[in-house]
Amino acid sequence: MSTTLTQTETAAATRKASIRTEPGNAVGPSGTAAAPAPEANAQRSTPVLATARRVTAAAGSGVWKSAGILAFLALWEFGPTYLASPSTKVFLPPLHDVLLAWGKLFEAGTIQGHIAASLTRSVTGFGAALVAGVLLGLLIAWYGRLNAVLNPLLELFRNTAALALLPVFTLLLGIGEESKISIVAYAAFFPVLLNTIAGVKTVDPLLIRAARSLGLNSFRLFQKVILPSAVPTIFTGIRMAGTASILVLIAAEMVGAKAGLGYLIVNAQSSFLIPDMYAGILTVSLLGLGVNFLLVALERHFSRWRTAVGADAP
Numbered sequence: 001m002s003t004t005l006t007q008t009e010t011a012a013a014t015r016k017a018s019i020r021t022e023p024g025n026a027v028g029p030s031g032t033a034a035a036p037a038p039e040a041n042a043q044r045s046t047p048v049l050a051t052a053r054r055v056t057a058a059a060g061s062g063v064w065k066s067a068g069i070l071a072f073l074a075l076w077e078f079g080p081t082y083l084a085s086p087s088t089k090v091f092l093p094p095l096h097d098v099l100l101a102w103g104k105l106f107e108a109g110t111i112q113g114h115i116a117a118s119l120t121r122s123v124t125g126f127g128a129a130l131v132a133g134v135l136l137g138l139l140i141a142w143y144g145r146l147n148a149v150l151n152p153l154l155e156l157f158r159n160t161a162a163l164a165l166l167p168v169f170t171l172l173l174g175i176g177e178e179s180k181i182s183i184v185a186y187a188a189f190f191p192v193l194l195n196t197i198a199g200v201k202t203v204d205p206l207l208i209r210a211a212r213s214l215g216l217n218s219f220r221l222f223q224k225v226i227l228p229s230a231v232p233t234i235f236t237g238i239r240m241a242g243t244a245s246i247l248v249l250i251a252a253e254m255v256g257a258k259a260g261l262g263y264l265i266v267n268a269q270s271s272f273l274i275p276d277m278y279a280g281i282l283t284v285s286l287l288g289l290g291v292n293f294l295l296v297a298l299e300r301h302f303s304r305w306r307t308a309v310g311a312d313a314p
Contacts (some may be wrong), residue, residue, distance in 0.1 A: 093275050098282060101275035110264075111283060117259040118287075121177065125184025126245040130238065133189050137196025137234075142222075147197075158194065162187035162248050166255065175178040175256030180249060188241035194239025199230030235299035242291045250284055260285070267269060 014127035051149040077095040084092060140147045167181055173179035203226055211225045253262025260283050 097275045098278040102279035114264045116178040118261045121180050122245045122249050125181040126188050129185045129188035133192030137193045141197045141200035158190045180252045184245045184249050188245040191240035199233030203229040240297045
């Protein structure tokens with residue numbers, strides 16, 4: 001009988017020892033289950049730590065990317081006061097003086113009218129250049145003979161600066177809206193045209209062969225393969241054209257205009273309203289930045305299929 005009890009006690013002790021040695025199943029001194037192992041707590045806290053790391057990394061990245069702009073604004077604010085001479089401060093006011101001048105122009109409704117005038121001219125000329133550049137670029141890239149005929153003429157006009165032709169547009173169309181819209185359309189036309197041609201010509205030939213082997217006709221091939229593949233390159237030209245349309249318009253508005261940001265800048269300079277002049281320049285910069293962000297968002301919208309393909313890739 002005693003031998004049987006001894007064997008039973010030995011087996012029970014062996015089971016307790018094995019339970020203690022298994023990871024995550026530790027037993028306390030009283031034979032009850034002990035608290036979870038530190039590894040289990042670490043695994044539970046891992047998602048929280050990962051989220052905190054991502055938030056910290058995003059915040060750090062945002063601060064790092066904006067460090068240059070913040071340093072420039074700080075230099076603009078404190079440089080004229082503490083680093084420049086009094087005579088220089090007259091022609092380079094601190095940032096807060098410029099912001100105050102901008103606020104006064106906004107309260108008077110002046111800056112809104114100039115922005116509306118510039119945007120109307122820029123959007124009209126840019127829209128005309130966009131439609132003409134994309135359509136003509138697609139035709140030239142699709143038909144080789146048309147490319148051979150028009151390419152020398154396009155190269156000639158492409159290398160002629162738009163502002164060099166501003167007197168010609170002014171003489172032919174006058175100093176009204178037509179000349180300004182035309183010069184904007186001319187400046188924005190060639191980036192769209194050339195990037196459209198490049199985008200169509202650089203489509204992967206394997207994609208075209210695969211589409212033809214599936215029985216797609218020319219129209220469906222153009223719609224389903226050529227255009228989606230050329231969209232990123234076309235939008236590169238569109239973004240360049242958007243920037244060019246604003247810059248050329250500002251220069252055109254400095255000659256023979258009665259409204260617009262270019263007129264505001266040159267009129268403030270001639271009237272010795274230096275803070276107002278810098279307020280107009282700052283508005284042009286912010287307007288160009290906003291146009292670029294809008295075009296980038298449109299490019300992402302029309303290129304979503306590339307993101308989906310990249311996400312599905314192993």
